[in-house]
Amino acid sequence: MEGSSGGRFYSRNPTILVIGGGIAGLGAAQRLCRHQGFRTQLLEATDRCGGRIRSESAFGGVVEIGAHWIHGPSKNNPIFQLALEYGLLGEKEMSEENQLIEVGGHPGLPSVSFSSSGKDVDLKLVEDVANLFYTLLDQTREFLHMAETPVASVGEFLKEAIHRHLSEWTDNEETKKLKLSILNTFFNLECCVSGCHSMDLVALGPFGEYAMLPGLDCTFTEGYEGLTNCMMTSLPKNVILFNKPVKTILWNGSFRDEHSPKERFPVQVECEDGEKFPAHHVIVTVPLGFLKEKMTTLFSPQLPHRKADVIRKMGFGTNNKIFLEFEAPFWEPDCQQIQVVWEDTSPLIDVRAELQDIWFQKLVGFIVLPPMESAYVLCGFIAGHESEFMETLSDEEVRSSLTQVLRRITGNPQLSGPRSILRSKWHSAPYTRGSYSYVAVGSSGDDIDILAQPLPTDSLSSQFQILFAGEATHRTFYSTTHGALLSGWREADRLISLYDSETQQQKFKL
Ligand SMILES: Cc1cc2nc3c(=O)[nH]c(=O)nc-3n(C[C@H](O)[C@H](O)[C@H](O)COP(=O)(O)OP(=O)(O)OC[C@H]3O[C@@H](n4cnc5c(N)ncnc54)[C@H](O)[C@@H]3O)c2cc1C
Incomplete structure (x- = not known):
């Protein structure tokens, strides 16, 4: 079903694309897939999920190429909670004593x-x-x-x-x-x-805005990637498409899908292999390093000046x-x-x-x-x-x-x-281009919020065509896995609230 609500493309079964299968993307996809009626697809550039969470078998054990610790493993840390749910932590890591230790980072x-x-x-x-x-x-x-x-x-x-x-x-x-x-x-x-x-x-x-949670940093004995693997397998089959690097996100348009010619979509995602995915909403979770390098070709039309400017100013090193x-x-x-x-x-x-x-x-x-x-x-x-x-x-x-x-x-x-x-070689990694974000001189926490703002910002046109998640979009937990996960949840919840309120409005109109 499709219609227009205040200039918006309204669909009871919106197509939502998540770009990137790191923990932000997986977290968003998990929430969206639990919402009845959403058609969710995740496009991942590489042949694996996890992104900067990457555990490798080596030396007869497991080593972490990317994220190493749960920083602040205690009750308010969603990574800790999820790891508990999946049974991935040892006795010591779970202990009350460990959760209470404060090391101030x-x-x-x-x-x-x-x-x-x-x-x-x-x-x-x-x-x-x-x-x-x-x-x-x-x-x-x-x-x-x-x-x-x-x-x-x-x-x-x-x-x-x-x-x-x-x-x-x-x-x-x-x-x-x-x-x-x-x-x-x-x-x-x-x-x-x-x-x-x-x-x-x-x-x-802004340095003091980075927030620390209590708990003595801990690791995953079997590897951090166990967490993203559990998230990945919890998704319905065929939600994730691997080896699908996104080349361009066309937005503010009116696109058709050959399988449902009556429907119109404001966004169309084009992959490097030429495949096209029309959508009502796209959640972009690619790293800031990738955005810095590719933003001029990744978005068509180009990002508004204000957003492009913060992407340039924000820090992303190795x-x-x-x-x-x-x-x-x-x-x-x-x-x-x-x-x-x-x-x-x-x-x-x-x-x-x-x-x-x-x-x-x-x-x-x-x-x-x-x-x-x-x-x-x-x-x-x-x-x-x-x-x-x-x-x-x-x-x-x-x-x-x-x-x-x-x-x-x-x-x-x-x-x-x-x-x-x-x-690790995170700077050369084509879909990362560095390790994680920091607030650079000339930038501030407000810039993180600007990066996180959905597009278009003009409320008269179709809302929330492109949403932004990923560690660099979390104002107080940037550079961490928990910040990334929370950002994915935030953007999924944004869409869920939009459709829940939309459904309410439609009910009143009937
Ligand atoms: C060396 C290192 C050590 C770290 N240590 C810790 C730690 O101890 N504790 C901690 O909390 N955090 C740590 N971090 C940070 C943490 O790993 C990240 O903050 C978090 O994993 C980022 O998740 P994300 O989903 O935002 O991004 P990512 O994990 O980078 O996921 C983004 C995904 O997007 C995909 N992608 C990119 N471009 C495209 C495209 N064009 N089309 C389709 N897909 C695309 C990528 O392949 C990737 O899978 C560390 C990071 C590094 C590099």
Whole structure:
């Protein structure tokens, strides 16, 4: 049935397309499919669902190429709730005790800290420096909602504060230098957390808007992708179409479907393979990185100036993981995290060198993964341009560079290097183009809301033709899986409310 309501294409059985099968898209599709009468189809560019949730079998176990932790696993976290529902969490992760722990978003301290000259760094010193760094980082939250900030970025704020502290340090010169090098590692770690090249790119004012939930971050023993697999299999058959990269979304039109020639649709989605899908509504969940690269060809007509502008301004950087597989561990059995401190570095000094000579200095260290079948595996984290450069190297080049690094930091020139490596390449991934979003200098939380606004914004024409979901559209939980899931639910609910109120209005007219 079709009609027109206030200029809107009205159908009791609207066709809704979801673009992207990450957790935002799957979450939206799940809700829409539960609503009677909606014809829902999900188009995914690749041959799998999950997007940036990606677990791979490797080294006789499972490793996370993308999302690693449930951040803040407690009752208000929808990922935690869904994981509980599907029975994917262990006793410890589910415990009340675990849910109550508050860490304020700060990663735990390392079990061992190696310096680039092969010495163990005193862990008490590392703890003192961490306390300073996180105290200053917590201060950045105080600028939320202030009309003006003393400096534009989180990086500048931290550096100015460190400058002031430096003059009060009574340590000898050597210790002062070491403290700055440790601080440099914490800056690099924060780049991994924010998924940016430099904290100088992250806006100070809105930084405190990112919300943290209680609960000690936890992992999925069988892999994060178990969650998206459960969501995927809960959908009716044939809802998901794989290998369907969307090329263009034509909107504000009047399109026909050859199978139901009487019906008119305001939107038509065209895939790379030429197949066309007319629809009443499209929920776009592609990553911000993809939007940045393709927005001028993805939408026809082009996005309104205001939305295109925020897509350009918002931040989307790279954080990658490098897994190293060893025959035998060179670390102690109780070691959980290895920190790497590059001596003679400082957050107060800009490095000017060729990326190929220094890329590995951006690697903050490694977490020790639980022992696998017959392998011992470290997972390193690296962000920024150095991370993007790393993606261009061969496995052998990365393995060889990191073997040199490990020999250097352990002071053991005979140390056996990793027997194999595996790494993510999120910047080169054509349907992602980076890792996750941050609020960049020149941008704000309002821009996130603008990105999330459905099109067209003009209420006289057909409503909600294109809706936007995905982690980058969640104002307080951007960059997370729970933010992505909530955004998918938000847009599905928007359509459900529209049709529920529409049905009510039609009833009154009868
Ligand atoms: C290295 C890394 C570590 C992370 N760690 C964590 C963590 O520990 N905890 C956490 O909460 N979050 C983490 N995240 C972030 C988290 O993974 C994401 O926020 C979340 O998975 C994003 O979900 P999404 O549905 O918005 O996007 P995506 O998962 O990117 O899904 C988008 C989908 O759209 C598809 N697509 C793109 N273009 C097209 C097109 N033209 N046509 C059709 N389909 C298209 C893509 O193939 C993809 O499947 C991490 C991310 C990375 C990269």
